[in-house]
């Protein structure tokens with residue numbers, strides 16, 4: 049027989065096939081690493097840009113053999129406004145076991161000036177769900193599972209009248225931003241397809257996912273990047289807006305595990321994912337400066353040009369009791385560790401910047 053021919057590797061055995069929409073984003077990059085480590089074959093779609101914007105996944109893409117099982121990953125670029133036909137064709141071609149929709153469009157400053165900016169978030173969810181449904185109805189592959197990435201922005205100060213600020217799956221949606229409105233629609237599209245069409249579709253309502261791969265214009269990364277550059281003598285000031293703003297910040301790498309766990313359950317459901325505690329911008333800033341042994345008062349400047357957010361969401365925290373009890377999920381990285389990981393990464397980046 050021809051089996052075992054010298055030099056011929058056996059074909060790789062993938063446990064499952066996953067499609068990640070928004071693979072090159074912060075959360076998408078952690079999710080692809082997580083799934084590749086589990087032996088998945090990972091396909092990803094990332095938004096098209098004239099600049100290369102795949103830095104967060106290049107290390108996997110360029111050398112997939114860094115991962116177990118000769119992991120295979122394929123990238124495609126698209127635009128969020130693409131018609132469902134294109135998504136549908138791709139889903140038909142790949143026939144994934146799991147689809148993760150992380151497509152997002154969120155920048156508060158932009159959406160203040162361009163109100164329609166986040167509208168597409170809901171439309172993409174709708175189109176993807178419809179593409180999955182029609183794939184199932186044509187092929188009969190009903191085991192396909194869908195994850196919708198939701199946001200704490202669906203909640204607002206009116207979400208819980210009892211004054212209990214920890215939001216769970218039963219807390220009322222009452223968004224205070226257009227982005228939050230769009231995320232609510234994406235959430236309800238997902239519930240609709242689950243209830244009306246029997247799709248295995250889950251919503252993960254995520255409180256601020258952060259990491260050393262966060263975008264520079266989010267306040268966490270803005271701070272740690274500045275601290276890294278200040279430490280290396282590349283920058284002398286850090287301009288910040290509302291220091292008392294507070295959020296429930298958690299590590300994006302922990303959150304992707306919860307997302308995956310949702311799709312491994314016997315039945316689809318919705319889960320809040322958060323740390324259950326909130327910290328101010330002030331605390332991030334002080335933790336970061338203290339970690340590198342610098343006095344923040346020498347560098348931080350208040351900038352009243354930085355747009356303030358609607359006040360109410362500041363106090364909200366994510367109550368992940370259900371995720372803990374049903375999924376067995378547990379975060380590994382706490383607040384201080386998260387800030388320190390981000391500062392470490394930004395010191396390394398600043399060192400490289402300095403050499404250039």
Ligand code: GDP
Nearest residue numbers: 265266267268287288289290293329354356357
């Ligand atoms: P968000 O939770 O998605 O709005 O995440 P951001 O990281 O953009 O902002 C978190 C909070 O930090 C908001 O309440 C901002 O008002 C506050 N904040 C204070 N200074 C800054 C700043 O310099 N940049 C940003 N992006 N936010 C800031």
